[in-house]
Amino acid sequence: MDLIHFRMVVPPALTRAVFDLLAPNERVFNLVLVKAADQADGDALECDVVRGAANGVLGGLRELGVDRAGSIAVGDVDMMFSQRAARIEAEQPRALVHAPLWAAVEAHIRAGGTYPPSFYLFLAIAGLIGSVGIMTNSQILIVAAMVVGPEYSAITSVALGVNRRNRRRIWAGIRALTAGFALAIAVTLVFAALVRVAGLQSTAFELGVRPVSHLIDTPDFLSVAVAVLAGVVGIVSLTEARGSALLGVFISVTTIPAASDIAVSIAFADWHEAWGSLVQLLLNVLVLVVVGVLTLRLQRLLWRRAARRAGAPG
Numbered sequence: 001m002d003l004i005h006f007r008m009v010v011p012p013a014l015t016r017a018v019f020d021l022l023a024p025n026e027r028v029f030n031l032v033l034v035k036a037a038d039q040a041d042g043d044a045l046e047c048d049v050v051r052g053a054a055n056g057v058l059g060g061l062r063e064l065g066v067d068r069a070g071s072i073a074v075g076d077v078d079m080m081f082s083q084r085a086a087r088i089e090a091e092q093p094r095a096l097v098h099a100p101l102w103a104a105v106e107a108h109i110r111a112g113g114t115y116p117p118s119f120y121l122f123l124a125i126a127g128l129i130g131s132v133g134i135m136t137n138s139q140i141l142i143v144a145a146m147v148v149g150p151e152y153s154a155i156t157s158v159a160l161g162v163n164r165r166n167r168r169r170i171w172a173g174i175r176a177l178t179a180g181f182a183l184a185i186a187v188t189l190v191f192a193a194l195v196r197v198a199g200l201q202s203t204a205f206e207l208g209v210r211p212v213s214h215l216i217d218t219p220d221f222l223s224v225a226v227a228v229l230a231g232v233v234g235i236v237s238l239t240e241a242r243g244s245a246l247l248g249v250f251i252s253v254t255t256i257p258a259a260s261d262i263a264v265s266i267a268f269a270d271w272h273e274a275w276g277s278l279v280q281l282l283l284n285v286l287v288l289v290v291v292g293v294l295t296l297r298l299q300r301l302l303w304r305r306a307a308r309r310a311g312a313p314g
Contacts, residue, residue: 003029003077003085004054004101008045008061010070012036015043021060027053027092029085042070048077050089052099052307074104099303100239106160108238113157113169115176120183122150123256127184130260131192134213135201142212142257149256151177152234155285159235159292177285184256185263192267201268216254216261217276219283227253227284231291239299255284 010018015033022028027050034044049057058072066072126149133141154173161169195201204210230253258281265274 002051002089002098003048003080004051004104005075005077006045006047006049006054006057006061007073007075008066008070009042010045010066011042014064014066014069015045017064018045018061018066021064022047022057025049025053025057026088028057029082029088048080048085050092051101052092054101055099055103055307058101058103074101098240099307100299102239102300105239106164109153109156109160110169112153113160113173115154115172115180119150119154119176120180122148123180123184123259124187126150126256127188127260127263128191130257131188131195131264134210134216134257134261134264135192135195135205137202137204137210137212139212142216145256145260146253151180151255151285152253152288154180155288156234156238156292159289159296162289162293163296181259181281184259188260188263189267192264196267213261213264213273213277216257216280217265217273219276219280223254223280224283224287227287228291231288232295234288235292235295236299239296253284253288254280255288258284 008018012035015035019031019033022031022045029048031047032045034046036043054074058074061067061072126145129141129148130145133139133145154176158170158173158177161167161173258277261277262274262281265271265277
């Protein structure tokens with residue numbers, strides 16, 4: 001059973017309007033009203049809503065001004081046992097059962113669009129792990145570097161900023177990506193230079209046998225196709241909260257490995273590989289942002305049409 005839990009705190013003057021909005025809705029369950037002991041605190045209302053109807057309910061609450069005069073807390077219902085709820089859910093069109101709650105999706109993306117020191121630390125560490133993978137021709141370490149890298153959260157934040165025409169979010173994401181990748185490349189360059197001086201690189205890498213780096217520094221149609229597909233999967237997995245699919249995006253896009261290869265190639269004076277990796281990095285980031293914007297808009301359009309056909313408000 002796919003339900004969303006709402007908890008509202010509203011001024012007593014709005015309580016009746018909120019109650020009248022929620023009570024007649026057959027997709028709203030377990031509506032509870034707790035009157036405030038003190039007028040200043042506000043009344044508390046809680047309810048569970050079929051996921052597909054949650055967008056309409058949230059829109060109605062906002063139209064009443066609940067988010068301005070009080071507060072709205074939203075969360076998933078992990079488990080609920082109710083024959084009535086199960087029956088009503090079974091009778092609903094699919095669009096009213098599985099539709100994303102767009103406010104929660106955007107809140108999740110916005111939360112990922114914050115850049116504490118750990119964001120830059122993880123990028124630098126991911127770059128170092130990727131450089132070891134390149135110098136030892138270890139695909140496992142390349143995958144590990146992809147998983148550690150946090151750059152996809154910044155990329156989706158930029159995509160949301162473009163979608164919402166929020167310049168502040170766009171430039172914050174671009175600055176974070178630029179500074180983060182610059183730091184990762186600089187730290188990795190120093191590390192790779194020390195490895196070269198100490199002669200710790202693998203014999204195969206020294207002899208020019210570099211299958212891992214060749215895949216990274218050779219941007220082509222196939223790498224763009226993978227970035228496009230990964231961008232679609234990434235946004236869909238965010239809107240539908242599919243973490244395993246999102247993890248697959250992390251290990252399929254050549255961003256961190258490209259940054260690592262830029263540094264390693266410069267350290268070993270291979271300027272052609274460094275240029276190819278730079279093109280790969282910029283191309284992948286650009287493709288992910290563009291695909292993110294288009295996928296967000298297309299998903300909203302498709303779900304809105306499906307909900308409209310099913311007779312859902314909002």
